Amino acid sequence: GAVVSQHPSRVICKSGTSVKIECRSLDFQATTMFWYRQFPKKSLMLMATSNEGSKATYEQGVEKDKFLINHASLTLSTLTVTSAHPEDSSFYICSATGSNQPQHFGDGTRLSIL
Amino acid sequence: GESVGLHLPTLSVQEGDNSIINCAYSNSASDYFIWYKQESGKGPQFIIDIRSNMDKRQGQRVTVLLNKTVKHLSLQIAATQPGDSAVYFCAEKPLGNQFYFGTGTSLTVIP
Numbered sequence: 001g002a003v004v005s006q007h008p009s010r011v012i013c014k015s016g017t018s019v020k021i022e023c024r025s026l027d028f029q030a031t032t033m034f035w036y037r038q039f040p041k042k043s044l045m046l047m048a049t050s051n052e053g054s055k056a057t058y059e060q061g062v063e064k065d066k067f068l069i070n071h072a073s074l075t076l077s078t079l080t081v082t083s084a085h086p087e088d089s090s091f092y093i094c095s096a097t098g099s100n101q102p103q104h105f106g107d108g109t110r111l112s113i114l
Numbered sequence: 115g116e117s118v119g120l121h122l123p124t125l126s127v128q129e130g131d132n133s134i135i136n137c138a139y140s141n142s143a144s145d146y147f148i149w150y151k152q153e154s155g156k157g158p159q160f161i162i163d164i165r166s167n168m169d170k171r172q173g174q175r176v177t178v179l180l181n182k183t184v185k186h187l188s189l190q191i192a193a194t195q196p197g198d199s200a201v202y203f204c205a206e207k208p209l210g211n212q213f214y215f216g217t218g219t220s221l222t223v224i225p
Contacts, residue, residue: 041220042122043203043215043217043218044218049212095157095158097213102146103148105150105157108155108156110155
């Protein structure tokens with residue numbers, strides 16, 4: 001079946017570092033990708049929606065200059081957390097959907113900022 | 115900070131019993147629904163889906179029921195096993211590509 005690969009699965013880095021997370025759809029063309037943030041034992045919080053070749057649409061309260069999203073191809077979207085600080089520590093999950101596809105999720109990236 | 119987001123409702127069931135997880139959706143225009151299972155430290159996994167022209171769909175040990183009149187979706191898990199312990203999310207899809215997720219329910223199976 002359709003698979004979404006997210007990389008890296010775990011990142012630990014110092015405050016002030018920028019971190020890039022990749023999301024790839026492996027066997028279908030993902031016209032739309034979504035980025036979520038999830039806190040422990042909480043629901044998924046949609047951060048932004050990105051359509052291939054166009055600018056991402058950010059949810060209210062999400063800083064677009066802080067969380068840079070690029071969706072340059074039908075199989076790859078990236079989320080860059082710029083100048084990350086401890087409050088950015090979280091579980092980030094991407095998902096992808098395409099024509100006649102349900103939304104498929106990656107396995108998430110655990111980001112820890114020291 | 116860490117307090118952002120909705121707290122998950124919880125459900126505990128005895129191993130071997132049937133589980134019923136409920137979800138109220140918001141948009142009467144939604145025509146496609148999915149149940150996802152999320153295990154600790156992983157992304158949500160697709161379990162079963164249903165389109166709005168159906169009111170019931172069965173999979174392996176799981177059944178989804180859709181009541182469009184009251185905008186209610188349920189997931190039934192037969193003979194619940196310890197491996198079913200996870201958080202379960204329903205998702206609805208109105209017109210367009212975006213899915214909207216419910217708050218999720220944390221299922222704990224007691225051996």
